[in-house]
Amino acid sequence: MDKLHLDRHISRQFNVELEALRTQLLEMGGLVEQQVTDAVASIESGDTALAEKVIVNEDRVDDFEIELDEQATLVLARRQPAASDLRLVLAVIKAVRDLERIGDEAQKVAKMAIALSGEGANRRGATELRHIGASVLTMMNQGLDAFARFDAEAALRVVEADESVDREYKTAIREMVTYMMEDPREISRVMNVLWALRALERIGDHVRNICEHVVYLVRGLDIRHISLDEAEAKILNQ
Amino acid sequence: MNISEHTAQAHADKTVGEPLVKNAKMSMRGVNVFYADKQAIYGVDLDIGRNEVIAMIGPSGCGKSTFLRCLNRMNDTIDICRVEGKLMLENQDIYDPSLDVVPLRARVGMVFQKPNPFPKSIYDNVAYGPRIHGLASRRTELDEIVETSLRKAGLWDEVKDRLHGPGTGLSGGQQQRLCIARTIAVSPEVILMDEPCSALDPIATAKIEELIAELSENYTIAIVTHSMQQAARVSHRTAYFHLGKLIEVNDTEKVFTNPDHDLTEAYITGRFG
Ligand SMILES: Nc1ncnc2c1ncn2[C@@H]1O[C@H](COP(=O)(O)OP(=O)(O)OP(=O)(O)O)[C@@H](O)[C@H]1O
Ligand SMILES: [Mg+2]
Numbered sequence: 001m002d003k004l005h006l007d008r009h010i011s012r013q014f015n016v017e018l019e020a021l022r023t024q025l026l027e028m029g030g031l032v033e034q035q036v037t038d039a040v041a042s043i044e045s046g047d048t049a050l051a052e053k054v055i056v057n058e059d060r061v062d063d064f065e066i067e068l069d070e071q072a073t074l075v076l077a078r079r080q081p082a083a084s085d086l087r088l089v090l091a092v093i094k095a096v097r098d099l100e101r102i103g104d105e106a107q108k109v110a111k112m113a114i115a116l117s118g119e120g121a122n123r124r125g126a127t128e129l130r131h132i133g134a135s136v137l138t139m140m141n142q143g144l145d146a147f148a149r150f151d152a153e154a155a156l157r158v159v160e161a162d163e164s165v166d167r168e169y170k171t172a173i174r175e176m177v178t179y180m181m182e183d184p185r186e187i188s189r190v191m192n193v194l195w196a197l198r199a200l201e202r203i204g205d206h207v208r209n210i211c212e213h214v215v216y217l218v219r220g221l222d223i224r225h226i227s228l229d230e231a232e233a234k235i236l237n238q
Numbered sequence: 239m240n241i242s243e244h245t246a247q248a249h250a251d252k253t254v255g256e257p258l259v260k261n262a263k264m265s266m267r268g269v270n271v272f273y274a275d276k277q278a279i280y281g282v283d284l285d286i287g288r289n290e291v292i293a294m295i296g297p298s299g300c301g302k303s304t305f306l307r308c309l310n311r312m313n314d315t316i317d318i319c320r321v322e323g324k325l326m327l328e329n330q331d332i333y334d335p336s337l338d339v340v341p342l343r344a345r346v347g348m349v350f351q352k353p354n355p356f357p358k359s360i361y362d363n364v365a366y367g368p369r370i371h372g373l374a375s376r377r378t379e380l381d382e383i384v385e386t387s388l389r390k391a392g393l394w395d396e397v398k399d400r401l402h403g404p405g406t407g408l409s410g411g412q413q414q415r416l417c418i419a420r421t422i423a424v425s426p427e428v429i430l431m432d433e434p435c436s437a438l439d440p441i442a443t444a445k446i447e448e449l450i451a452e453l454s455e456n457y458t459i460a461i462v463t464h465s466m467q468q469a470a471r472v473s474h475r476t477a478y479f480h481l482g483k484l485i486e487v488n489d490t491e492k493v494f495t496n497p498d499h500d501l502t503e504a505y506i507t508g509r510f511g
Binding site: 005008009010011014080081082083084085086087219220 | 466467470493494495496497502503504506507508509510
């Protein structure tokens with residue numbers, strides 16, 4: 001399904017350039033999604049080798065960012081795109097930033113996995129990490145899918161999901177604070193869990209941004225900094 | 239079919255967007271134009287706002303020049319051309335049979351695609367209009383009009399030392415600015431421009447565009463252009479014509495980031511329509 005008719009330009013070379021941008025962005029998305037998956041798995045299982053792999057692969061994410069920025073700049077300079085083409089290029093440029101930041105956050109989670117390793121599986125915070133990790137991974141998966149299919153409604157559902165991740169995160173924080181008060185010897189360890197939770201929550205925020213870019217790309221609507229209800233109304237009213 | 243396709247179809251024959259404005263300098267309603275029995279413009283309703291720059295875009299042959307020429311009755315010069323509908327310049331009915339078109343064309347001036355200076359001196363090119371319209375009674379007054387017009391057209395510094403040299407001896411970009419000076423010299427209210435930069439290099443084009451921005455503080459400007467970037471740069475509103483119909487009129491910003499009509503989108507993004 002291609003609502004944007006990327007393949008309908010009179011210039012076939014332009015079709016190729018835009019399609020390449022989209023494909024590359026999705027490739028980058030795939031890599032970053034794998035990074036998050038591995039980071040979450042490493043912190044759950046205490047698998048330090050997997051965590052190391054995430055840290056090493058971060059370079060590849062950075063390479064993608066540079067490559068995609070270059071390509072997008074070239075399309076802007078060469079084609080001076082307008083309307084949906086312009087929105088696509090802008091959405092790619094913005095999504096690349098968010099993906100790169102997600103990569104950074106995944107690396108933080110991996111570092112916390114190493115710091116936390118060697119502790120028992122029943123350690124405090126494990127449930128919260130698993131729970132929020134799973135929610136964020138689902139968001140990531142559905143967000144990239146919404147981008148791939150240029151699906152504004154699906155993107156909006158991911159934005160919705162982020163609101164519930166934010167709520168889960170707040171609850172988890174309160175839990176962690178309680179643990180620390182109950183057992184001050186745990187403070188430095190629980191702090192590491194907190195950092196990892198924080199990184200996961202930030203990943204959710206970045207996925208949300210990407211989905212906002214999708215809505216802009218597909219509908220030309222800016223739904224940043226407004227409530228979910230307002231965003232829904234905007235999309236429905238169109 | 240998605241929602242936007244629905245709306246596009248429902249309004250297949252009606253201009254989408256906002257063709258009418260509150261503060262109109264010119265109002266056109268139900269405009270049809272024929273060349274003999276061939277119709278070139280179909281039922282166009284459009285307002286041009288005071289001090290606005292409106293760009294008219296669309297594929298070759300869609301009727302941009304035809305429509306533009308209606309606005310100061312330039313089509314009168316074409317025998318087989320017939321114009322129907324109501325065209326108003328403020329309270330003046332442009333097609334009132336008793337109206338003298340000479341003063342009308344002073345109020346609504348025109349700049350053409352190819353710079354067309356008269357085979358006269360630079361000075362006389364600019365002074366021509368004020369002379370025939372009797373706008374200056376003394377030489378000093380005329381001198382002043384010539385200088386101000388050339389200054390407004392951004393040409394004064396380049397020609398002040400050779401005012402009595404031939405206008406045709408200027409470069410293409412300078413000639414075009416001379417034609418703009420000539421148009422401004424009769425203090426028009428509206429300036430029509432039909433692809434004024436198509437024969438100019440990027441620097442001369444940039445100067446004309448800069449000029450358009452400055453002029454729009456005092457004049458109302460309608461410009462036909464084939465350059466999407468030019469329309470995006472200079473205009474406040476953009477009108478998209480297709481096969482003689484006015485398809486969409488919207489704020490330029492909207493047209494170039496998120497147009498309402500699929501045909502507009504296809505045209506400005508270079509897709510098959
Ligand atoms: N003097 C004329 N006699 C007969 N038909 C004409 C005349 N001028 C224009 N037409 C026809 O009217 C239609 C609109 O022409 P017009 O010149 O207004 O188009 P345009 O949008 O300005 O095109 P372009 O971008 O190529 O300048 C065309 O089909 C054209 O052939
Ligand atoms: Mg024309």
